[in-house]
Amino acid sequence: MKMKKYTRTHEWVEIEGKAATVGITNHAQEELGDVVYVDLPEVGKEVKKGDVVASIESVKAAADVYAPLSGKITEVNERLESEPELINKDAEGEGWIFKMEISGESELADLLDEQAYRKLCEQK
């Protein structure tokens, strides 16, 4: 049973059991503009919710990507090393950034559903 959630810092996270895939939202890539570089995390790294795990550089800005939940990085999207523009093309699909194994479900409550996230974007 997959579910998709969002953070206030504009990450999306798709969760299935203990496995989670993380990227930045379409709204975030629009704000950033053309992405030219993605600094990926190390596989095997333990992270806490809210830690900076990756950073994305566009032609005009640099933005950090935060861990939406605590856990361990299990995989990174290596295609982004040579094709950082995937984030602009398909932020919430092929432009995923990393996968992680989450350590618990207690933090899930802090995440936003699609409706709440949309509302957040409209307020900005």
Added chain:
Amino acid sequence: MKYPYIPHTEEDIREMLDFIGVSSIEDLFSGIPNSTRSSLNLPESQDEFTVFDQLKRISEKNVDLEEYSVFLGAGVYKRYVPSVVYDLAMKPEFLTAYTPYQAEVSQGTLQALFEYQTMICELTGMEVANASMYDGATALAEAVLMCFRLTKKEKVLVARSVHPEYREVLKTYLETRGFKMVEAEYDEAGRVVLEGIDDETAAVVVQYPNFFGVIEDLDYVRRRVQNTLIVVVVEPVSLAVLEPPGSFGADIVVGEGQSLGIPMWLGGYSLGIFATRERYVRQMPGRLIGETVDVEGNVSYTMILQTREQHIRRSKATSNICSNHAHAALIASVYLSVMGPEGLKEVAKRSYDAAHYLQEKLEEKGFRKKFSSDFFSEFVFKVPEDYPEKWKKMMKRKILGPLPLEKVYPELSGTALACATEVITEDDIERLLEAMG
């Protein structure tokens, strides 16, 4: 009008003060407590003629090194600079304080910096060079911090044969941040001995030629170092005749670029050289100029990878050095293009020959060389106990003699560091030998 260079009349001033509701100019400074206001102790104003006369008299206290025989190097060198270098580099267009972030109005400056970067890469054998840093010492400190960022380790091994002031600056940078700095000794040959490189060591720092003028064996350094980064401090003129550090697997090359056409200027301002491998470019501090094409396909230049810098990344910037010594880099760019590879080789060869001739002459008079290794244009030799006093007396005879080393290397008391560059003549050497007694 009260002040001839301020265009506002008394009425103008009154009107402005009334508008903002303040009764006098003095009131504008009411926020500054009297106790902290300083008068700078300046004398009363005088006419231009008198002021110039006074300043001239003060400036006459300086000596003109052109009249001196200079055997003192240790990081700053007296060299010959063809007059065309300053004719070009001192053009008023180049002397603005304007910073070239706006590519459409800075093509000249940007191209000069791009050419400078290219020539530094050629000299050092590296893949990418930044548009310069403040000086050799701060370039080294930034290089070590970059190694810590790249390796996530916190210890650096620095050869004791690296310039003592560079090591001091490095210590200042590292101490407050809690990083660890360990010294590597030198042997009878004057070369570094690398011991104790462990998994915690981020980088090894050597100087080539080192502070003693000795040409370090970079092949030995490469063989001793496995999973640790290599930082090499260079003197750029020597690289015209020495194998560049890039050929020995150096990861970062830094150095003082004063030799490249910049006057001695009392020790500054100068030019910090910084070059590295392309794979590390995102962790490199400083500005970087790139070549591209404009919308019409013309070659043009612009600052690149600015996301490393403070105006974009703010507190998370790669380094807080996001500026450069653009004018010093420009002088170096002009000097190198005037000299060309052959000309620079000539400068290096003449320096090498002059220094070796001087060493032979000193040896003939009984002043023995301290280290057995070959050197570039500086060498350490043994001197009598009274040499430091003699050294001071030589200055009165317009000789800036070899540097007594006891203050910077207590273990080397009774030795001095001599330097000869391409400007040293037979006559200079005769004068020194006579003064040495």
